[in-house]
Amino acid sequence: MPIFLTSHGAAGTVTGSKHLIEVRGNGGIFRVLLDCGMFQGEAVRDVRHDPNRSFGFDPREIDVLVMSHAHIDHSGLVPRLVAEGFNGPIWSTPATRDLCTIMLLDSAHIQEYDHAFDAKRAHQRGHEAEPEGPLYTKDDVPPAMELFRTVDYDMPTEIGPGITLTYTDAGHILGSAAVHLDIENDGRTLRFTFTGDVGRYVDRLLPEPVPFRQADVIVCESTYGDRDHAPVKEAEDDLLRHVTDVCVKGRGKLLIPAFSIGKTQELLYTLNSLSNEGRLPRIPVFVDSPLAIGATEIARAYSTLFRDDVRAELEHDPDLFSFPGVEFVRSPDRSKQLNGVTEPCIIIAASGMMDAGRIRHHLRNSLHDPANAVLVVGFCAPGTLGDKLLQGATEVSLFGDAVPVKARILRMDFYSAHADRGELVRYLKCQDPAAVRRTFLVHGVDHSLEGLRDRLTENGFKKIVIPKRGERFEV
Numbered sequence: 001m002p003i004f005l006t007s008h009g010a011a012g013t014v015t016g017s018k019h020l021i022e023v024r025g026n027g028g029i030f031r032v033l034l035d036c037g038m039f040q041g042e043a044v045r046d047v048r049h050d051p052n053r054s055f056g057f058d059p060r061e062i063d064v065l066v067m068s069h070a071h072i073d074h075s076g077l078v079p080r081l082v083a084e085g086f087n088g089p090i091w092s093t094p095a096t097r098d099l100c101t102i103m104l105l106d107s108a109h110i111q112e113y114d115h116a117f118d119a120k121r122a123h124q125r126g127h128e129a130e131p132e133g134p135l136y137t138k139d140d141v142p143p144a145m146e147l148f149r150t151v152d153y154d155m156p157t158e159i160g161p162g163i164t165l166t167y168t169d170a171g172h173i174l175g176s177a178a179v180h181l182d183i184e185n186d187g188r189t190l191r192f193t194f195t196g197d198v199g200r201y202v203d204r205l206l207p208e209p210v211p212f213r214q215a216d217v218i219v220c221e222s223t224y225g226d227r228d229h230a231p232v233k234e235a236e237d238d239l240l241r242h243v244t245d246v247c248v249k250g251r252g253k254l255l256i257p258a259f260s261i262g263k264t265q266e267l268l269y270t271l272n273s274l275s276n277e278g279r280l281p282r283i284p285v286f287v288d289s290p291l292a293i294g295a296t297e298i299a300r301a302y303s304t305l306f307r308d309d310v311r312a313e314l315e316h317d318p319d320l321f322s323f324p325g326v327e328f329v330r331s332p333d334r335s336k337q338l339n340g341v342t343e344p345c346i347i348i349a350a351s352g353m354m355d356a357g358r359i360r361h362h363l364r365n366s367l368h369d370p371a372n373a374v375l376v377v378g379f380c381a382p383g384t385l386g387d388k389l390l391q392g393a394t395e396v397s398l399f400g401d402a403v404p405v406k407a408r409i410l411r412m413d414f415y416s417a418h419a420d421r422g423e424l425v426r427y428l429k430c431q432d433p434a435a436v437r438r439t440f441l442v443h444g445v446d447h448s449l450e451g452l453r454d455r456l457t458e459n460g461f462k463k464i465v466i467p468k469r470g471e472r473f474e475v
C-alpha cells in the first residue's frame with residue numbers, strides 16, 4: 001500500500017504549516033492532515049492569490065487532523081477547514097486545545113476587524129470594497145473546538161485504521177508536541193515523525209525537547225537551520241540593560257512586540273525574576289493584550305509542564321508572571337489610555353511580527369520619538385512590519401498613515417522559542433541516521449533549509465528532501 005506525503009504549507013517558507021499523509025489501502029484512502037496553519041507575512045502579500053483561500057486539497061476528504069501546537073501558523077486555518085466541510089476528530093495535547101480556544105477567537109476577531117477597516121477605507125476613498133470577506137468569523141470557532149480530542153504526551157492512541165499517534169514534548173511552547181505516527185502497512189510499520197516546531201536546550205520555562213523513538217521518515221522544521229542563537233545566559237542581564245538604557249537613562253518607552261503565547265510568558269517570567277532579585281527598576285510594565293493575558297492564565301494552570309527547577313520556584317513565589325508594577329490591560333479603553341502615558345514605561349503587546357494586534361497602535365504612537373525603542377524578541381517573517389523595522393525602514397505605514405521611524409530598533413535573539421542549527425542537530429541525535437529512509441525539511445526559508453540540509457548530511461543523514469508546496473512523495 002503506498003503512503004504519500006504532500007506539504008501544502010510551510011514548504012520553502014515558515015508559515016502555513018500543513019502536511020497531508022495519504023494511506024492507500026483496500027478500504028480506500030485514509031487521510032491524516034498534520035497542522036492546519038495560516039500563511040502570514042510575505043506569503044499573503046498578493047491578495048488575489050492568497051494561499052489561505054485554497055487548501056490544495058478537499059477538506060471534506062480529510063479523515064483526521066493532528067495538531068503539533070497552537071501557534072497560528074500551525075493552527076490558524078482550523079475554523080476554515082471545518083467551515084469547508086472537515087468533520088473528523090482534531091487531536092492535540094490538552095494545553096494546545098486550551099490555547100487554540102483563545103487564539104482562534106482572537107484570530108477571527110482580528111480578521112473581522114481588519115476586513116471592516118479595509119472596507120471602510122475603501123468606501124471613504126470611493127473604491128469598491130474588497131469582495132473577499134474574512135477567512136472565518138468568531139461564529140466558525142466553536143464548531144471547530146467541538147471536534148478537538150486531547151491526548152497527553154507519551155500516550156499511544158489509535159487515530160485511524162492501523163495508525164497510532166504518540167506525542168512527545170517538543171519544548172517549543174506550552175503543550176507543543178512532536179507527532180509520531182506508527183502506520184501499519186502490509187505487515188510492516190512505517191514509523192513517521194513530524195517534529196512540529198522544536199524548542200531549546202536552555203534555561204527557560206519549558207523543559208528540553210524530549211528524544212523520540214527511531215523513525216523511518218522525518219519531517220523536520222528548519223526555522224533557524226543555518227545559524228546559532230547567542231548564548232541565553234545573558235538574557236536576564238540584556239533585558240535589564242535595555243530597560244535601564246531606554247526607560248531609566250533615556251526616559252523613553254520600551255515597546256516589546258511579543259507573541260501572546262510563549263514569548264510574553266517568558267518575558268514576564270524574566271522580569272519577575274529580576275524583580276524578585278531586586279534588580280528591576282520601578283517602571284510600569286503594561287501587558288496590553290487580552291490574548292496574552294488569557295495565555296498567561298493557561299500557563300499558570302499548566303505549571304506541571306514547566307521545567308523541574310521552575311516548578312520548584314513556585315514554592316517561594318506562587319505567581320511567576322506577576323510582580324510589583326505590572327498591569328494586565330484587558331479593555332480597549334484602558335489600552336487607548338496608554339497613548340497618553342508620557343512617563344517611561346514598558347509595553348508588551350502582540351503580535352510579535354507587528355502585523356496585527358494592539359502593538360500597532362503603540363507603534364503609531366511611539367515610533368516618531370527617538371527617546372523610545374522597540375525591542376524585537378522573536379522571529380519576523382519576511383515582509384512583515386517587524387522585518388521592515390529590522391531592515392532599517394525610515395518610514396512605515398500604520399493604519400493608512402506614514403509614520404517616520406525615529407525610535408531605536410533593538411533586538412534580543414535569544415528569546416527565540418525555536419531550536420537553532422546546533423539544537424536541531426542535537427534533537428535528531430536520538431536517531432540512527434542510517435535507519436532514516438528519508439528526511440523532509442520544512443518550515444524555513446531557502447538559506448535555512450539548505451543550511452540544515454548541509455549540516456544533517458555531515459551528520460550522516462541521507463536522502464534529505466526540501467519539498468515544494470503541493471509536491472507529492474511516496475514515503
Ligand SMILES: [Zn+2]
Binds near residue numbers: 069071074172197
Ligand atoms: Zn511555533
